[in-house]
Amino acid sequence: MTLGALPQTVEVRTLAARAVTLAGLVDPSRLGRLNAAIIGMQGPVEVIAEFYRDEEGRYVVSMQVSAQVLVTCQRCLSSLEQPVASTTLLAAVWTDEQAGQLPPRYEPLVADAEIELWEVVEDELLLALPSFNYHSDMNCGAETGVQAVGEQGETIAQGNPEQDNPFSVLKALKGDTDS
Ligand SMILES: [Zn+2]
Numbered sequence: 001m002t003l004g005a006l007p008q009t010v011e012v013r014t015l016a017a018r019a020v021t022l023a024g025l026v027d028p029s030r031l032g033r034l035n036a037a038i039i040g041m042q043g044p045v046e047v048i049a050e051f052y053r054d055e056e057g058r059y060v061v062s063m064q065v066s067a068q069v070l071v072t073c074q075r076c077l078s079s080l081e082q083p084v085a086s087t088t089l090l091a092a093v094w095t096d097e098q099a100g101q102l103p104p105r106y107e108p109l110v111a112d113a114e115i116e117l118w119e120v121v122e123d124e125l126l127l128a129l130p131s132f133n134y135h136s137d138m139n140c141g142a143e144t145g146v147q148a149v150g151e152q153g154e155t156i157a158q159g160n161p162e163q164d165n166p167f168s169v170l171k172a173l174k175g176d177t178d179s
Contacts, residue, residue: 006047006121009114012092015051016059022049028067031122037129039079042068047121059092060106065124071133076141086128090120 006024015022028034028041035041045067054060066085073080091106092115093099099108109115134140 003046006049006117008116008118010117011113012051012061012109012111012115013059016053016061016092019052021051023047026118026121030118031125034069034122034125034129037126039070039072042070042081045121045125049117054091058106061090061092061109063088063090063120063124065121065128067125069125069129071129073135073140074132075134078135078141080133080135080139082130082133084125084128084130086124088124 003023003025006022006026010022024047025044026047028043028045031045045065048064050062052060052062064085064087066083069082069084070079071082072078089106090109091102092109092111093102094110094112096108096110099110102108109120
């Protein structure tokens with residue numbers, strides 16, 4: 001099945017009242033805030049949004065988002081492909097006060113009539129993005145070789161712990177002045 005584009009704006013309460021499920025794609029080039037946080041994206045963002053009313057009559061949406069993003073490996077500084085996925089339960093509220101009264105399983109979605117669905121998707125991806133990204137050890141440093149140098153440095157430091165210790169230098173200087 002080929003997914004079409006996800007609607008950019010939706011009326012969350014109308015869709016929830018009708019128990020609509022939307023499945024679609026978001027063009028990653030339209031997500032400016034996300035693009036600023038990553039190197040790039042591999043393919044579109046896939047979204048499944050189930051709108052329904054819960055037992056207490058809330059208008060809710062269960063949203064699954066997934067994407068493949070390219071981020072910088074913090075160890076070797078080359079790019080790495082990172083899957084990002086999240087599932088979130090959002091409940092439509094009118095005010096911040098109502099948002100504060102939601103059960104903890106819900107994230108508030110402050111909305112009058114229409115919501116910017118793409119922005120909600122972008123928020124979820126930004127939240128799901130890991131703060132630190134690393135290659136698995138086998139691939140790390142394959143492009144730049146930075147990792148190999150780092151490992152050697154650690155080995156030397158372990159062999160001669162005094163060499164990397166700034167206090168040992170101070171101690172040596174102090175010893176010189178005393179003698
Ligand atoms: Zn790496």
